[in-house]
Amino acid sequence: MTTNRPTAEQSRPPAAGTPLLEIKNLSVDFRLETSVVHAVRGVSFDVRAGETLAVVGESGSGKSATALSVLRLNPSPPCMYTGGEIRFEGRDLLKLSEKELGRIRGRDIAMVFQDPMTCLDPLQRVGAQVAEVLRHHTGMSRAAAKEAALAALDEVGIPDPALRYRQYPHELSGGLRQRVMIATALVARPRVLIADEPTTALDVTVQRQILDLLVTLQRKHDMAVVLITHDLAVVAETADRVVVMNQGRVVETGDVLDVFDRPADDYTRKLLAATPRLEAA
Protein backbone atom coordinates (compact mmCIF):
# COMPACT_ATOMS: atom_id res chain seq x y z
CA MET A 1 0.00 0.00 0.00
CA THR A 2 1.31 3.45 -0.88
CA THR A 3 -0.01 6.51 0.93
CA ASN A 4 0.93 10.15 1.27
CA ARG A 5 2.81 9.48 4.50
CA PRO A 6 5.19 12.21 5.62
CA THR A 7 8.50 12.15 3.78
CA ALA A 8 11.55 10.65 5.51
CA GLU A 9 12.70 14.00 6.88
CA GLN A 10 9.19 14.76 8.22
CA SER A 11 8.69 11.37 9.86
CA ARG A 12 9.74 10.75 13.42
CA PRO A 13 10.13 7.86 15.82
CA PRO A 14 6.99 6.61 17.55
CA ALA A 15 6.08 8.42 20.76
CA ALA A 16 7.60 6.82 23.82
CA GLY A 17 6.82 7.14 27.48
CA THR A 18 3.80 6.69 29.62
CA PRO A 19 0.30 7.39 28.34
CA LEU A 20 -1.00 10.90 28.92
CA LEU A 21 -4.63 9.95 28.57
CA GLU A 22 -5.94 6.46 29.21
CA ILE A 23 -9.44 5.22 28.54
CA LYS A 24 -10.04 1.95 30.34
CA ASN A 25 -13.02 -0.26 29.71
CA LEU A 26 -15.36 2.69 29.11
CA SER A 27 -19.07 2.01 28.67
CA VAL A 28 -21.62 4.66 27.75
CA ASP A 29 -25.38 4.27 27.32
CA PHE A 30 -27.99 6.63 25.99
CA ARG A 31 -31.25 6.00 27.85
CA LEU A 32 -34.05 6.96 25.53
CA GLU A 33 -37.77 6.92 26.32
CA THR A 34 -38.40 3.42 25.05
CA SER A 35 -34.94 1.96 24.55
CA VAL A 36 -31.31 2.00 25.63
CA VAL A 37 -28.47 2.51 23.12
CA HIS A 38 -25.21 0.90 24.29
CA ALA A 39 -23.08 3.40 22.37
CA VAL A 40 -19.71 2.47 23.91
CA ARG A 41 -19.05 -1.04 25.22
CA GLY A 42 -15.83 -1.58 27.14
CA VAL A 43 -13.55 0.64 25.07
CA SER A 44 -9.87 0.94 26.05
CA PHE A 45 -7.05 2.90 24.45
CA ASP A 46 -4.37 5.39 25.40
CA VAL A 47 -2.41 8.22 23.82
CA ARG A 48 1.05 9.58 24.59
CA ALA A 49 2.58 13.05 24.26
CA GLY A 50 3.63 13.74 20.70
CA GLU A 51 1.46 10.96 19.32
CA THR A 52 -1.55 11.07 17.02
CA LEU A 53 -4.02 8.30 17.67
CA ALA A 54 -6.81 7.93 15.12
CA VAL A 55 -10.18 6.46 16.05
CA VAL A 56 -11.99 5.14 13.00
CA GLY A 57 -15.23 3.31 12.30
CA GLU A 58 -18.50 3.70 10.48
CA SER A 59 -21.16 6.18 11.47
CA GLY A 60 -22.71 5.13 14.77
CA SER A 61 -19.74 3.02 15.90
CA GLY A 62 -19.31 5.12 19.05
CA LYS A 63 -16.34 7.31 18.10
CA SER A 64 -17.89 10.63 19.11
CA ALA A 65 -19.56 9.25 22.22
CA THR A 66 -16.14 7.98 23.35
CA ALA A 67 -14.39 11.27 22.53
CA LEU A 68 -17.05 13.41 24.19
CA SER A 69 -16.82 11.23 27.32
CA VAL A 70 -13.27 12.44 27.98
CA LEU A 71 -14.58 15.89 28.91
CA ARG A 72 -18.05 14.58 29.84
CA LEU A 73 -19.61 16.54 27.00
CA ASN A 74 -22.23 13.96 26.02
CA PRO A 75 -25.70 15.38 26.73
CA SER A 76 -26.78 14.32 30.17
CA PRO A 77 -29.45 12.94 30.19
CA PRO A 78 -29.84 10.78 28.14
CA CYS A 79 -26.13 9.87 28.50
CA MET A 80 -25.02 7.58 31.34
CA TYR A 81 -21.41 6.60 31.97
CA THR A 82 -22.00 3.02 33.06
CA GLY A 83 -18.45 1.76 33.52
CA GLY A 84 -14.74 2.26 33.18
CA GLU A 85 -12.25 5.04 33.80
CA ILE A 86 -10.71 7.93 31.89
CA ARG A 87 -7.34 8.64 33.49
CA PHE A 88 -5.45 11.88 33.00
CA GLU A 89 -2.50 12.76 35.22
CA GLY A 90 -3.45 10.11 37.73
CA ARG A 91 -7.07 11.19 38.07
CA ASP A 92 -10.25 9.55 36.78
CA LEU A 93 -12.02 12.30 34.81
CA LEU A 94 -15.34 10.50 35.18
CA LYS A 95 -15.13 10.98 38.97
CA LEU A 96 -14.24 14.69 39.02
CA SER A 97 -16.77 17.31 40.02
CA GLU A 98 -18.05 19.59 37.28
CA LYS A 99 -15.90 22.39 38.74
CA GLU A 100 -12.72 20.29 38.71
CA LEU A 101 -13.39 19.12 35.17
CA GLY A 102 -14.06 22.72 34.12
CA ARG A 103 -10.46 23.57 35.03
CA ILE A 104 -9.17 20.77 32.79
CA ARG A 105 -11.43 21.53 29.79
CA GLY A 106 -9.63 23.84 27.42
CA ARG A 107 -6.57 24.17 29.65
CA ASP A 108 -5.21 20.60 29.69
CA ILE A 109 -7.51 18.83 27.24
CA ALA A 110 -9.19 20.65 24.37
CA MET A 111 -11.55 19.62 21.59
CA VAL A 112 -12.21 20.75 18.06
CA PHE A 113 -15.26 19.70 16.11
CA GLN A 114 -16.51 19.38 12.55
CA ASP A 115 -18.63 22.52 12.80
CA PRO A 116 -16.85 25.52 14.36
CA MET A 117 -20.20 27.15 15.05
CA THR A 118 -20.81 24.55 17.77
CA CYS A 119 -18.10 26.25 19.83
CA LEU A 120 -17.90 29.80 18.50
CA ASP A 121 -20.38 32.35 19.80
CA PRO A 122 -21.96 34.01 16.75
CA LEU A 123 -22.49 37.24 18.69
CA GLN A 124 -18.94 37.71 19.92
CA ARG A 125 -15.90 38.91 17.98
CA VAL A 126 -13.56 36.01 17.25
CA GLY A 127 -10.50 37.56 18.87
CA ALA A 128 -12.37 38.13 22.11
CA GLN A 129 -13.37 34.45 22.13
CA VAL A 130 -9.77 33.32 21.85
CA ALA A 131 -8.67 35.82 24.52
CA GLU A 132 -11.51 34.73 26.82
CA VAL A 133 -10.09 31.19 27.05
CA LEU A 134 -6.83 32.60 28.38
CA ARG A 135 -8.52 34.96 30.80
CA HIS A 136 -10.64 32.10 32.11
CA HIS A 137 -7.76 29.67 32.59
CA THR A 138 -4.87 31.94 33.50
CA GLY A 139 -6.42 35.11 34.84
CA MET A 140 -4.28 37.06 32.36
CA SER A 141 -4.91 40.79 32.03
CA ARG A 142 -7.13 41.94 29.18
CA ALA A 143 -4.19 43.48 27.30
CA ALA A 144 -1.91 40.44 27.69
CA ALA A 145 -4.73 38.08 26.64
CA LYS A 146 -5.37 40.20 23.54
CA GLU A 147 -1.72 40.06 22.59
CA ALA A 148 -1.58 36.29 23.11
CA ALA A 149 -4.82 35.83 21.15
CA LEU A 150 -3.41 37.82 18.22
CA ALA A 151 -0.32 35.60 18.31
CA ALA A 152 -2.57 32.51 18.40
CA LEU A 153 -4.52 33.71 15.34
CA ASP A 154 -1.23 34.30 13.57
CA GLU A 155 0.07 30.86 14.58
CA VAL A 156 -2.92 29.11 12.98
CA GLY A 157 -2.22 30.92 9.71
CA ILE A 158 -4.92 33.60 9.78
CA PRO A 159 -3.79 36.49 7.60
CA ASP A 160 -4.10 39.98 9.07
CA PRO A 161 -4.90 38.82 12.63
CA ALA A 162 -5.60 42.37 13.83
CA LEU A 163 -8.43 42.72 11.31
CA ARG A 164 -9.80 39.21 11.90
CA TYR A 165 -9.66 39.72 15.68
CA ARG A 166 -12.47 42.26 15.40
CA GLN A 167 -14.68 40.22 13.09
CA TYR A 168 -17.64 37.98 13.93
CA PRO A 169 -17.65 34.28 12.98
CA HIS A 170 -20.14 34.80 10.11
CA GLU A 171 -17.71 37.21 8.45
CA LEU A 172 -15.12 34.43 8.00
CA SER A 173 -14.94 31.59 5.49
CA GLY A 174 -15.40 28.00 6.72
CA GLY A 175 -11.65 27.40 6.60
CA LEU A 176 -10.87 30.53 8.61
CA ARG A 177 -13.56 29.67 11.16
CA GLN A 178 -11.96 26.25 11.55
CA ARG A 179 -8.61 27.96 12.15
CA VAL A 180 -10.21 30.22 14.78
CA MET A 181 -11.64 27.17 16.54
CA ILE A 182 -8.20 25.57 16.51
CA ALA A 183 -6.69 28.78 17.92
CA THR A 184 -9.34 28.80 20.65
CA ALA A 185 -8.61 25.15 21.46
CA LEU A 186 -4.85 25.54 21.53
CA VAL A 187 -4.29 29.00 22.98
CA ALA A 188 -4.00 27.70 26.55
CA ARG A 189 -1.48 25.06 25.35
CA PRO A 190 -3.43 21.90 26.21
CA ARG A 191 -1.46 18.65 26.40
CA VAL A 192 -4.21 16.66 24.72
CA LEU A 193 -6.26 17.69 21.70
CA ILE A 194 -9.31 15.71 20.68
CA ALA A 195 -10.28 16.49 17.09
CA ASP A 196 -13.68 15.09 16.07
CA GLU A 197 -13.94 15.04 12.25
CA PRO A 198 -12.14 18.40 12.10
CA THR A 199 -12.03 18.58 8.30
CA THR A 200 -15.13 16.71 7.18
CA ALA A 201 -17.20 19.80 6.40
CA LEU A 202 -14.48 21.53 4.38
CA ASP A 203 -13.65 21.30 0.71
CA VAL A 204 -10.70 19.14 -0.25
CA THR A 205 -8.02 21.84 -0.57
CA VAL A 206 -8.96 23.43 2.73
CA GLN A 207 -9.08 19.97 4.38
CA ARG A 208 -5.48 19.44 3.39
CA GLN A 209 -4.44 22.83 4.82
CA ILE A 210 -6.22 22.24 8.13
CA LEU A 211 -4.71 18.75 8.51
CA ASP A 212 -1.23 20.12 7.78
CA LEU A 213 -1.84 22.83 10.36
CA LEU A 214 -2.89 20.29 13.00
CA VAL A 215 0.18 18.13 12.31
CA THR A 216 2.48 21.18 12.49
CA LEU A 217 0.99 22.41 15.77
CA GLN A 218 1.00 18.94 17.27
CA ARG A 219 4.70 18.54 16.60
CA LYS A 220 5.55 22.07 17.69
CA HIS A 221 3.79 21.67 21.04
CA ASP A 222 4.36 17.90 21.51
CA MET A 223 0.64 17.39 22.04
CA ALA A 224 -1.18 14.09 22.24
CA VAL A 225 -3.86 14.13 19.55
CA VAL A 226 -6.90 11.89 19.35
CA LEU A 227 -8.25 12.22 15.82
CA ILE A 228 -11.77 10.95 15.23
CA THR A 229 -12.45 10.35 11.57
CA HIS A 230 -14.12 8.04 9.11
CA ASP A 231 -11.52 8.94 6.47
CA LEU A 232 -8.83 6.26 6.35
CA ALA A 233 -6.73 8.24 3.87
CA VAL A 234 -6.47 11.00 6.50
CA VAL A 235 -5.45 8.38 9.06
CA ALA A 236 -2.76 7.00 6.77
CA GLU A 237 -1.32 10.46 6.30
CA THR A 238 -1.44 11.78 9.85
CA ALA A 239 -1.73 9.14 12.57
CA ASP A 240 0.83 6.99 14.36
CA ARG A 241 -1.61 4.44 15.76
CA VAL A 242 -5.20 3.59 14.96
CA VAL A 243 -8.13 2.26 16.96
CA VAL A 244 -10.88 0.64 14.87
CA MET A 245 -14.36 0.75 16.41
CA ASN A 246 -17.45 -1.18 15.42
CA GLN A 247 -20.78 -1.17 17.25
CA GLY A 248 -19.34 0.48 20.34
CA ARG A 249 -16.35 -1.83 20.66
CA VAL A 250 -12.68 -1.66 19.73
CA VAL A 251 -12.13 -4.42 17.19
CA GLU A 252 -8.49 -3.71 16.38
CA THR A 253 -5.70 -1.40 17.42
CA GLY A 254 -2.06 -0.96 16.38
CA ASP A 255 0.43 1.06 14.37
CA VAL A 256 -1.30 2.55 11.34
CA LEU A 257 0.93 0.97 8.72
CA ASP A 258 0.75 -2.47 10.41
CA VAL A 259 -3.04 -2.37 10.68
CA PHE A 260 -3.52 -1.05 7.14
CA ASP A 261 -1.04 -3.49 5.61
CA ARG A 262 -2.11 -6.52 7.65
CA PRO A 263 -5.58 -5.96 9.11
CA ALA A 264 -6.35 -8.70 11.61
CA ASP A 265 -10.08 -8.10 11.87
CA ASP A 266 -12.72 -8.68 9.17
CA TYR A 267 -14.37 -5.35 9.93
CA THR A 268 -11.07 -3.48 9.44
CA ARG A 269 -10.60 -5.29 6.11
CA LYS A 270 -14.09 -4.21 5.07
CA LEU A 271 -13.41 -0.58 6.02
CA LEU A 272 -10.13 -0.61 4.08
CA ALA A 273 -11.79 -2.17 1.04
CA ALA A 274 -14.33 0.66 1.08
CA THR A 275 -11.56 3.27 0.79
CA PRO A 276 -10.58 3.27 -2.87
CA ARG A 277 -7.75 5.81 -2.47
CA LEU A 278 -5.93 3.37 -0.20
CA GLU A 279 -6.81 0.24 -2.14
CA ALA A 280 -5.81 1.67 -5.49
CA ALA A 281 -2.56 3.17 -4.28
Ligand SMILES: Nc1ncnc2c1ncn2[C@@H]1O[C@H](COP(=O)(O)OP(=O)(O)OP(=O)(O)O)[C@@H](O)[C@H]1O
Ligand atom coordinates in the same frame (compact mmCIF):
# COMPACT_ATOMS: atom_id res chain seq x y z
N1 LIG B 1 -27.26 12.32 22.28
C1 LIG B 1 -27.59 11.09 21.91
N2 LIG B 1 -28.80 10.57 22.22
C2 LIG B 1 -29.12 9.33 21.85
N3 LIG B 1 -28.32 8.49 21.19
C3 LIG B 1 -27.11 8.94 20.86
C4 LIG B 1 -26.68 10.26 21.20
N4 LIG B 1 -25.42 10.42 20.73
C5 LIG B 1 -25.07 9.27 20.13
N5 LIG B 1 -26.09 8.38 20.21
C6 LIG B 1 -26.08 7.01 19.66
O1 LIG B 1 -24.89 6.36 20.10
C7 LIG B 1 -24.35 5.55 19.07
C8 LIG B 1 -22.92 5.99 18.79
O2 LIG B 1 -22.96 7.29 18.23
P1 LIG B 1 -21.65 8.15 17.93
O3 LIG B 1 -22.12 9.52 17.57
O4 LIG B 1 -20.68 8.01 19.04
O5 LIG B 1 -21.09 7.42 16.64
P2 LIG B 1 -19.93 7.89 15.68
O6 LIG B 1 -19.09 6.69 15.42
O7 LIG B 1 -19.25 9.09 16.21
O8 LIG B 1 -20.75 8.26 14.36
P3 LIG B 1 -20.55 9.49 13.36
O9 LIG B 1 -19.34 9.14 12.55
O10 LIG B 1 -21.82 9.47 12.55
O11 LIG B 1 -20.41 10.72 14.18
C9 LIG B 1 -25.29 5.70 17.88
O12 LIG B 1 -26.19 4.62 17.89
C10 LIG B 1 -26.00 6.99 18.14
O13 LIG B 1 -27.28 7.01 17.58
